[in-house]
Amino acid sequence: xxxxxxxxxxxxxxxxxxxxxxxxxxxxxxxxxxxxxxxxxxxxxxxxxxxxxxxxxxxxxxxxxxxxxxxxxxxxxxxxxxxxxxxxxxxxxxxxxxxxxxxxxxxxxxxxxxxxxxxxxxxxxxxxxxxxxxxx
Amino acid sequence: xxxxxxxxxxxxxxxxxxxxxxxxxxxxxxxxxxxxxxxxxxxxxxxxxxxxxxxxxxxxxxxxxxxxxxxxxxxxxxxxxxxxxxxxxxxxxxxxxxxxx
Numbered sequence: 001x002x003x004x005x006x007x008x009x010x011x012x013x014x015x016x017x018x019x020x021x022x023x024x025x026x027x028x029x030x031x032x033x034x035x036x037x038x039x040x041x042x043x044x045x046x047x048x049x050x051x052x053x054x055x056x057x058x059x060x061x062x063x064x065x066x067x068x069x070x071x072x073x074x075x076x077x078x079x080x081x082x083x084x085x086x087x088x089x090x091x092x093x094x095x096x097x098x099x100x101x102x103x104x105x106x107x108x109x110x111x112x113x114x115x116x117x118x119x120x121x122x123x124x125x126x127x128x129x130x131x132x133x134x135x136x
Numbered sequence: 137x138x139x140x141x142x143x144x145x146x147x148x149x150x151x152x153x154x155x156x157x158x159x160x161x162x163x164x165x166x167x168x169x170x171x172x173x174x175x176x177x178x179x180x181x182x183x184x185x186x187x188x189x190x191x192x193x194x195x196x197x198x199x200x201x202x203x204x205x206x207x208x209x210x211x212x213x214x215x216x217x218x219x220x221x222x223x224x225x226x227x228x229x230x231x232x233x234x235x236x237x
Contacts, residue, residue, distance in 0.1 A: 004210065011202045018202070127213050134220035 003123045005060055010123070012062035013116040016050050019065030020109045023048040024102055031097040034085040042085075043095040045071035048105075071096055169225060176218045180211070187211035 023046045030043040049066035073096045081090030190207040193199035 004213075007206060007209065011206045014202045015200060124209060124213075128216070131213065131216050131220055134217070134224050 003127045005058055006123045007120055008058060009060050009062060010116040010119040012053075012064070014113055014120075016063040016065040017109045017113040017116065020048040020050060021106065021113075023068045024106045024109060027095075027097050028099065028102050028106075030095055031099055031102075033095055034083065034092055036085075038085055039087055040085070042075060042093050043097070044075075045073075045095060045097045047071050173222060176221070180215045180218045183207075183211040183214045 027045050033043040035042045046068040047070070048068050051064050051066045053062050053064040054060075055062050075096050076094040077091050078094055079090055080086055080092045083092045086092045187204070187207040187210070190199060190204045194201060194204045
């Protein structure tokens with residue numbers, strides 16, 4: 001049934017957006033994680049990937065969150081000679097996470113999730129109101 | 137959710153059968169509706185069980201809240217449909233039984 005299928009599709013979208021949110025949470029939480037060893041690399045920003053996945057049994061294109069990939073852009077560097085992870089010049093490498101970008105990504109994931117929720121709500125109320133026809 | 141659709145179409149068929157064969161075999165009518173009802177209820181119970189299972193998994197810390205919501209939603213709609221069809225058919229039966237002859 002189409003309405004039930006649309007609910008399953010919306011659910012897959014919600015699942016994908018929660019996966020994306022998890023990656024964003026990792027990025028924000030690790031925004032200041034330095035390397036564990038001197039001269040090592042700090043936390044590297046992850047980028048969530050979302051792919052389309054055709055479900056043959058359902059006959060519909062679902063959304064699947066793929067494996068997060070690493071953002072290979074340069075690390076931030078900061079002068080902090082007191083830090084145990086600082087190099088000879090007194091600089092430490094900080095993660096290539098920009099909190100502003102993460103917040104924008106988070107908003108987008110949040111809005112997409114809400115859009116999926118609205119699809120789900122609408123489908124459910126359409127189904128429920130059709131069943132209501134039987135009740136009177 | 138194909139279950140709910142099947143249940144509805146079965147209900148319509150059963151209702152049409154009752155209407156069409158009212159002059160014919162009366163024993164077949166009762167068993168037809170009974171069959172339909174038990175079948176539909178079995179389906180509904182199956183969906184409810186899936187919902188329950190998803191909820192239990194979520195409570196155990198595994199599984200996804202979205203899965204739980206989906207399963208419980210489907211169970212709710214299936215049960216709603218079955219109950220509505222049952223009420224409708226029983227109402228029709230009662231109005232026939234109360235018909236003054």
